[in-house]
Amino acid sequence: MPDAQAVAQSPLIALVGNPNTGKTTLFNALSGLSQKVANYAGVTVEKKEGICHDQHGKPVRLLDLPGAYSLNASTPDEAIPRDVLLGRRADTPKPDRVICVVDASNLERNLYLTMQVLDLGIPAIVVLNMMDIAGARGMKISAASLQEQLGVPVIPMQANTRQGIERLRVAMSQAELPLAKRGEYPASLREALAKAHELLDAGETNPDGNALAGTVSLICSRERDAAAAPGIEAARSLMERDCTGWEENLVASQYKRIGELTRNAIEQPRSSDPTATDKIDGVLLHPVLGWVILGGLMTALFAMIFSVAAVPMEWIDAGFSSIADWIKTWMAEGDLRDLLTDGVLAGVGSVLMFLPQILLLFFFIGLLEDTGYMARVAFIMDRLMGLVGLNGRAFIPLLSSYACAIPGIMATRTIANPRERLITILVAPLASCSARLPVYVMMIGVMLPSGVAGVWVKVAFMLGLYALGTVGMFLFAWLFHRRLRSGNGSTMILELPPYKVPVLRTVLLRLWSRARVFITQAGTVILVISILLWAATSYPKPDAGDDTDRLTQSIAGQLGKQIEPLIEPLGYDWKMGIGLIASFAAREVFVSTMSILYRADDPGEEGTRPLQAILREQKRADGSPLFNAKTCLSMLVFYVFAMQCMATLAITRRETNSWKWPLFQFGYLTVTAYVAALLVYQGAGLLGY
Amino acid sequence: MSAGSSGMIESLHFASDDSFRLREMGFLPGARLRLVRRASLGDPIEVEIGGAHLALRHKDAALIQVKVTPDA
Numbered sequence: 001m002p003d004a005q006a007v008a009q010s011p012l013i014a015l016v017g018n019p020n021t022g023k024t025t026l027f028n029a030l031s032g033l034s035q036k037v038a039n040y041a042g043v044t045v046e047k048k049e050g051i052c053h054d055q056h057g058k059p060v061r062l063l064d065l066p067g068a069y070s071l072n073a074s075t076p077d078e079a080i081p082r083d084v085l086l087g088r089r090a091d092t093p094k095p096d097r098v099i100c101v102v103d104a105s106n107l108e109r110n111l112y113l114t115m116q117v118l119d120l121g122i123p124a125i126v127v128l129n130m131m132d133i134a135g136a137r138g139m140k141i142s143a144a145s146l147q148e149q150l151g152v153p154v155i156p157m158q159a160n161t162r163q164g165i166e167r168l169r170v171a172m173s174q175a176e177l178p179l180a181k182r183g184e185y186p187a188s189l190r191e192a193l194a195k196a197h198e199l200l201d202a203g204e205t206n207p208d209g210n211a212l213a214g215t216v217s218l219i220c221s222r223e224r225d226a227a228a229a230p231g232i233e234a235a236r237s238l239m240e241r242d243c244t245g246w247e248e249n250l251v252a253s254q255y256k257r258i259g260e261l262t263r264n265a266i267e268q269p270r271s272s273d274p275t276a277t278d279k280i281d282g283v284l285l286h287p288v289l290g291w292v293i294l295g296g297l298m299t300a301l302f303a304m305i306f307s308v309a310a311v312p313m314e315w316i317d318a319g320f321s322s323i324a325d326w327i328k329t330w331m332a333e334g335d336l337r338d339l340l341t342d343g344v345l346a347g348v349g350s351v352l353m354f355l356p357q358i359l360l361l362f363f364f365i366g367l368l369e370d371t372g373y374m375a376r377v378a379f380i381m382d383r384l385m386g387l388v389g390l391n392g393r394a395f396i397p398l399l400s401s402y403a404c405a406i407p408g409i410m411a412t413r414t415i416a417n418p419r420e421r422l423i424t425i426l427v428a429p430l431a432s433c434s435a436r437l438p439v440y441v442m443m444i445g446v447m448l449p450s451g452v453a454g455v456w457v458k459v460a461f462m463l464g465l466y467a468l469g470t471v472g473m474f475l476f477a478w479l480f481h482r483r484l485r486s487g488n489g490s491t492m493i494l495e496l497p498p499y500k501v502p503v504l505r506t507v508l509l510r511l512w513s514r515a516r517v518f519i520t521q522a523g524t525v526i527l528v529i530s531i532l533l534w535a536a537t538s539y540p541k542p543d544a545g546d547d548t549d550r551l552t553q554s555i556a557g558q559l560g561k562q563i564e565p566l567i568e569p570l571g572y573d574w575k576m577g578i579g580l581i582a583s584f585a586a587r588e589v590f591v592s593t594m595s596i597l598y599r600a601d602d603p604g605e606e607g608t609r610p611l612q613a614i615l616r617e618q619k620r621a622d623g624s625p626l627f628n629a630k631t632c633l634s635m636l637v638f639y640v641f642a643m644q645c646m647a648t649l650a651i652t653r654r655e656t657n658s659w660k661w662p663l664f665q666f667g668y669l670t671v672t673a674y675v676a677a678l679l680v681y682q683g684a685g686l687l688g689y
Numbered sequence: 690m691s692a693g694s695s696g697m698i699e700s701l702h703f704a705s706d707d708s709f710r711l712r713e714m715g716f717l718p719g720a721r722l723r724l725v726r727r728a729s730l731g732d733p734i735e736v737e738i739g740g741a742h743l744a745l746r747h748k749d750a751a752l753i754q755v756k757v758t759p760d761a
Contacts, residue, residue, distance in 0.1 A: 070713045106740040109715050251712040287729035383730035494744040
């Protein structure tokens, strides 16, 4: 273990680059398992830090900044590299050095960001990554020429096969790194920019860099720095007044510099043979084959989730039960034992059971991202998602939500537009997740006994429920889109990066960090809720009696009776009310609660008859069956819409960084569930059922 | 433009600042681009510019004036 103090005092090197440049692969190769992932304060952007050792064995702190196309930030993600490099973030010191990771096969556009960074006057190393792809395109790049013209070390690299890593390590070990040759803005803009710079008063500038570079980034950003907002407005109107078309002029002048730089350094083939990526896209984006392959892959994914994941899910379930049994044999009977077995273990176990599914989903999402196929899915689906105001990138998160909304919501970070990302998060729980399946199966079974309806009728009902949730999802997405419409009609630009063979290490590292988020964030909330629910279903204790008496006299039981007037119009009695309350932690708890509540009254031998048969025999006060078709339907519709998953709410809180959105999500979904169930029950009544 | 054809950007006709990011990504007058394909539902379209493959929606792409040139 390196001495903590030595590490804290060691230099901080930031990695900067466009998205899809292999920056994270390089970061992983350099820092290995030492990395820490957290969020930047106040935003849901991942902060990845690691430690690596230079050639002399001295520790160096590495910071993997979020991918950006420009320091003129247009999204919250892009504001992070801008603010970190300008030394404007309280939670991150200004880096001592920068490594600019550049995609060699796409040099000009990548150099745009690099030039902005070099202009800031921070000692830098430029890494030309993906040299293999550039080579395959027939490009000849002279790193030496670039190095001479830029004035900083330029290192060719293939991070995925670790070629060039040692050269980079040597360059990082230099005590003094040269500064880039200073760039200038066009003469026509300089005077006005200097005035804007004074107006903005954005703090001290780096004497080693272009004094105006920081000001330019701040005033050109669409994602404004809140602290500097009034100054930015003033500076922008000054620029508009003095130099019309100044922004276009700035971009054009930067590209002119880049053009001069690359003229001597790159040899572009006049026309090249189709690359591997072009050929693969010919198939994967084929008008017909593209859909077939996408459909096939997603079907295979879901088949895996529901079959392969079932095995470890049973292990986890059995594991938690056997721990509970073990505690029961070793601990004396009492409240503490019940708390541990019925509260903590049962509650946490019922949610952790979904961990295998969630991990599989994370793994597949990681593979899709790292191969480059994710962007193709977005390309294929964009038109359809656009109908309800979402973009193609929302497709995979929403699809994942059919297994579990948690990985779905966590996968929305790839959606750059904050508004579209929020809408995707809000509607994700409307996808019928696998925790609803036990409830669907039970209620359909009660409604349609095997003798009455064939398997296909049940299947049709099941599909109907999934369709209902899907329609709801698109309807609400469309409504939110209409409601949250922002002023500027944003332009969608989706990059289709070259296909890559994923690096297993990168995929596994991300899988681990996401799994940890699920376990810590969702786990804590689940633990608390499980304990609360256990207490609500156990206290006050009856003097005597069995499980049923315990439940009916408990706080939850009394609450169930209290809300009976509220749920009676939906066709439910107070016992179902208890089930609804208990399943707020996790939906499938409904089944076990129903079992406890109704089984004990069963005149037959205890625990031998199927629950569905018992439920079917329940009678109302007037002697009519309690679980008639309209009650079952109303209950099913309620579960399609209701937001009964505390773990998802915890993740929504984390991903929106506020309590406002999880509360709104809970509110709108619960109201919708209630109204929909009411319409079904009362509507069926009016139709004479 | 038909899929596979290339051309040179003549001008961009966006309202105020919608085109800034496009310009930053290389959509500048004088730049060469190639229409690679349209998505199977007609939208978005994929263009190649400066070695990058980017998808744009039709409504945005329609604001980029391109002079189609025969392939060299």
